[in-house]
Amino acid sequence: MFGLLGPNGAGKTTTVRILTTLLTPDAGKATVAGFDVVKDARPLRSHIGASGQYSAVDEHLTGAENLEMIGRLYHLGARRSRQRARELLERFDLAEAGDRPVKGYSGGMRRRIDLAGALVVDPPVLFLDEPTTGLDPRARAGLWDVITELVVGGTTLLLTTQYMEEADQLADQIAVVDHGRVIARGTADQLKDQIGGDRIELAVGDIQTDAGALQVTVPVTNGAASLADALARLSSAEVTVRDVGLRRPTLDDVFLGLTGHEAETTTSQDVDIEDTDNTVLAKEYSR
Ligand SMILES: Nc1ncnc2c1ncn2[C@@H]1O[C@H](COP(=O)(O)OP(=O)(O)O)[C@@H](O)[C@H]1O
Numbered sequence: 181m182f183g184l185l186g187p188n189g190a191g192k193t194t195t196v197r198i199l200t201t202l203l204t205p206d207a208g209k210a211t212v213a214g215f216d217v218v219k220d221a222r223p224l225r226s227h228i229g230a231s232g233q234y235s236a237v238d239e240h241l242t243g244a245e246n247l248e249m250i251g252r253l254y255h256l257g258a259r260r261s262r263q264r265a266r267e268l269l270e271r272f273d274l275a276e277a278g279d280r281p282v283k284g285y286s287g288g289m290r291r292r293i294d295l296a297g298a299l300v301v302d303p304p305v306l307f308l309d310e311p312t313t314g315l316d317p318r319a320r321a322g323l324w325d326v327i328t329e330l331v332v333g334g335t336t337l338l339l340t341t342q343y344m345e346e347a348d349q350l351a352d353q354i355a356v357v358d359h360g361r362v363i364a365r366g367t368a369d370q371l372k373d374q375i376g377g378d379r380i381e382l383a384v385g386d387i388q389t390d391a392g393a394l395q396v397t398v399p400v401t402n403g404a405a406s407l408a409d410a411l412a413r414l415s416s417a418e419v420t421v422r423d424v425g426l427r428r429p430t431l432d433d434v435f436l437g438l439t440g441h442e443a444e445t446t447t448s449q450d451v452d453i454e455d456t457d458n459t460v461l462a463k464e465y466s467r
């Protein structure tokens with residue numbers, strides 16, 4: 181699992197669209213599963229699946245119909261498409277909802293049906309563009325489980341995200357992108373070490389009288405040990421600690437550390453797209 185981490189507008193979707201043959205690059209060269217994304221675009225399409233940032237399903241069709249349509253576009257045949265749709269609905273815990281129109285689905289269900297759509301032809305390489313943006317924590321955790329299962333099952337995955345926590349949880353390798361360029365690359369631990377690991381947040385002094393009231397955030401490399409050490413020293417110096425916490429670095433910390441500016445993240449976006457990445461990919465492939 182490769183994580184592409186960056187704020188809104190960094191170039192994550194553009195990268196995914198180039199790697200999935202939906203956009204032709206002006207320059208440069210990229211290969212996916214050994215296929216050149218420009219020269220071998222057509223054969224490449226049967227080796228990849230993509231699930232976009234914006235739900236790539238037809239609202240008016242049921243979950244099952246959406247999956248069957250994708251199967252038909254990939255020439256799986258009517259019977260195989262129907263069978264595959266049922267398998268995927270079962271796997272994504274949508275068996276019951278499968279016969280209802282997608283417009284009644286929750287955000288988490290939409291992402292699951294969208295992801296199922298990307299898996300209709302069981303591709304060895306899968307691209308997930310911000311699969312959890314805008315989801316509540318429970319739906320996000322559910323999707324993380326599904327994604328982890330795919331990777332355990334041997335799928336190669338490229339995931340884009342605005343959340344450090346997500347890249348940290350899921351990705352083996354992470355590239356941080358800003359303004360169209362990779363500004364750092366490594367494992368989550370390597371990136372955190374580079375920007376100073378965890379953060380200790382401390383509030384000291386009397387907030388009522390404001391006497392010596394102070395709030396500080398300190399990056400540390402060895403979180404728990406540093407926290408114990410800091411508390412021991414504050415105690416021996418007779419400083420009253422009002423509040424203390426240890427937190428993982430956020431995307432903002434990564435960006436502040438690497439670029440000196442904060443990342444502009446968003447949690448939801450309104451974008452109208454006529455065709456969905458899944459159907460575009462399948463139609464392009466069929467041509
Ligand atoms: N086809 C295009 N031609 C030129 N600029 C584009 C095109 N598509 C997107 N952009 C711009 O490229 C930048 C990166 O966009 P995008 O890849 O969508 O970022 P992200 O997915 O990381 O939020 C944005 O400033 C966007 O407006």
Ligand SMILES: [Mg+2]
Nearest residue numbers: 192193233310
């Ligand atoms: Mg994007």
